[in-house]
Amino acid sequence: EQDDWTQEGWKIPGDKADALRDFGGWDPVLSAIIEAADQPHRWALHDRPPLVTWVDGPVTVLGDAAHPMLPSMAQGAVQALEDAVVLATCLATQSDLSSALTDYEKTRKPRVTAVQERSAANLRMFHHRSTTRQLLAYGPIWLAAHLSTNLIHARQDWIYGEDVATAFLETESK
Template sequence: MTNRRAVIAGGGIGGLASALALAQSGWEVEVLEQAPELREVGAGIQVSPNGMKMLERLGVLPHLEHSLFEPEAIELRMGRTGRRVFRLPMKGYAQDRWGHRFIQIHRADLHDALAQALRAQPRAQLRTNAKITGYVRERGGASVYLERGERVFGDVVIGADGVRSVIRNQMCGTDRARFTGQVAWRTVVPVDALGDNAPPPYGVIWAGRGKHAVTTRVKGGSHVNFVGIVEQDSWTEEGWSIPGSIEEALADFGDWQPCLRAVLEASQGLFRWALYGRPPLATWCDGPVTLLGDAAHPMLPSMAQGAVMALEDAVVLAQMLERHADKVAALQAYEAARKPRTTRVQQRSAMNARMFHRPNAAAQLATYGPMALAGHLSASVIHRQQDWIYGFDAGS
C-alpha cells in the first residue's frame, strides 16, 4: 500500500487512539513521544457514553472491563454542607438513553489498553525519547524534526502533542497556551484506607465558592480518585504537575465534607496541576498536517470531555481519510466535522466551571435552586441537557 503513512506527534490518549484508528484502516503509523517511556499521570478519568462508543469501535473495551467502574449515578452536592442539588442516575440509564455506559477509570488503565491494542497492529510503530521540534511541508506530505536532528516523513502528520503543542505553535503562530486561573489538585487513594469515611461510591461534584472537587472510583471501584479545582491568580512553578502537601490541600478543602478531608489525609501522593487553555483556533490544518485532542481544542475539565473529544477526533479523522482520496481534503473535512462540536464543548466547559464556583450564597441559590427543583421533579430534565453530548456517535 502506498502513500498511507501517518506520523503522530504525541503518545497521549489522543495520539494512541488516532494511531489505532488509522492502523485499523490500513495505515502505517508511527507515534513519536517525547517522554522516555509511555505513561499517563496517576489520576482518574470519566468516559461518557459518547466516548465509550469510540472505545468500542476501536476494539479496546475488552482490555478495560476489569479496571473500569460504572457508577450508579452522578450527583452535584455542596462541598461544605454536603447538601444534594441533583442526582443523575447513570447505571442502566445511560445505556438506554445514550447508547452506552458511563464509566470511571484510571488514566493509566485506559492509556495501557490503547497502547496494547496499538502494539498488536503489525503496521504500527511506537517510539519514545522522540521529542519533536517542528515540521516542514514537502512534496506528497510533511516531515517532523526530532530534537536529535532526525527527520521523519509522513503522508499526513497529526499533532496530538497536547495543550503546549509545538505543531500547533508552528501552524498557528506562537500564541502559547495560557494559564486559566485554575489549578487542579489530584490524588488516588485505596478505599480500604478510608474506613467509614469514603466518599459515596458514585460520581460526586462538590461545588463551592471559587472551587469545586470531584470524587470518582477507579481501578474497578477499589480506589477513590479526587480532583479539586481551585481558582488561583497566578502559576509560577516550572512544571505542570507539582507535588503538593496535605496541609496545602487541606487549606483549600479541609472545611468541606469529612469524606473529602479523609481522602486528602490518607493520600500518599498529592499533585497540583495547572490548567492551561486557549481560545478556539481559526484553523487546525496546514496542508497534510492537522491537530487532534488538546493540541486542537484544550478545555477546562469541568465537563469531563477533553479525552473523550480526542477519542471522537481519532475515529472521525480515520473515517475522513478513508472517504477522501485527497489527503488534504480529508483533513479539511475532519476539521469541518469536528470544530463546531469541540468549540461548543470548550465553551460549555468554561461555563460549567463558573457554575460550580458561584461566589456567594445568593448566586448559589439562583443557580442551584432551579436545578434542584428540576432534578426533584424529574431527573429526565437534567438528562435531556446531556443528550447532545452523551447521545452523539461521532463514528456513525
C-alpha cells in the same frame, strides 16, 4: 482556588497545609494521601482558545492539541476520541488526503467549540468558594433532577447523544 494565579506548570511546589485546608474534610483516605505526600504540587486551570487551523499540509492535530478543554464537562478525552473517529472516517471515505483532513477540521470545529464554551461556562457557573453561591448554582439542578430526570437528560443530549461518525457520513451524503 486563587483568582490571581497566573503561574503555569505541572511542577509548581504546593503547601501540604493548603492542600489539607482545601481537601482535608472530604474523606479520611484523601487526607492520609495528602499527609503522606513528600512534596505536593499544584496547577491552575487555564482557558485556551482552539487553534485557528488544525491542518498543515499532510499533518493534523486532534484533542487538546487542537482544542484544549477545561475539565468542567469531563470531555477532554471524549472529544479526542470523537476527533479520532471522525478523522478515521474521513480518511476511510476519501481518497484525497488534503480533502479528508480539511473535512475533518470543518466537521469537528463547531461541535468542539460548543463543548469548550459549555465547559468554560460550567466552570464559571459551578466553581464557587461560597456555600451560598454553591447552593444557588446546584440547588435548581438538584430540584430539576428530582422533579423531572428527562429535563436534565434532554438538556445534555447534544453532548452525550451524538454519533459523530454517522453525523459526518449523513452530512457527506447530502
